[in-house]
Amino acid sequence: MRLAGPLRIVALVVTVGLTWIIVSILLGGPGSGFPRIQQLFNSPESSVTAEPRARKYKCGLPQPCPEEHLAFRMVSGAANVIGPKICLEDKMLMSSVKDNVGRGLNIALVNGVSGELIEARAFDMWAGGEWVKDSYLH
Numbered sequence: 001m002r003l004a005g006p007l008r009i010v011a012l013v014v015t016v017g018l019t020w021i022i023v024s025i026l027l028g029g030p031g032s033g034f035p036r037i038q039q040l041f042n043s044p045e046s047s048v049t050a051e052p053r054a055r056k057y058k059c060g061l062p063q064p065c066p067e068e069h070l071a072f073r074m075v076s077g078a079a080n081v082i083g084p085k086i087c088l089e090d091k092m093l094m095s096s097v098k099d100n101v102g103r104g105l106n107i108a109l110v111n112g113v114s115g116e117l118i119e120a121r122a123f124d125m126w127a128g129g130e131w132v133k134d135s136y137l138h
Helices: 004-026 035-041
Strands: 072-075 085-088 091-094 105-110 117-124 130-136
């Protein structure tokens, strides 16, 4: 008795059945109009389930500052790879892009009423405590 023919038919039926189940799970099940495929062709603007972006306030803060207060954010650097940043009222006072930061303590002297930068310097604690950046901004 040869079982090869019937075994091939059973294997084919099982393979088709498993493929049908996997495809119906991935595409949203029968009668649903394939919603997951429809999501691929829909534009992001028409998507109702898309969550809005978190709103950023001055200097990238997660909340607005109270009235008559200045928005301030200071971010520490990472060794000599990423420089520190100092932001006041959505204006970058010190950053590696402005090339007015150095290793050690970075200090920004700011007018407390207007928020204008008066002077920015870096105090190198590793080189015996020297002022290494002199950038006078008017």
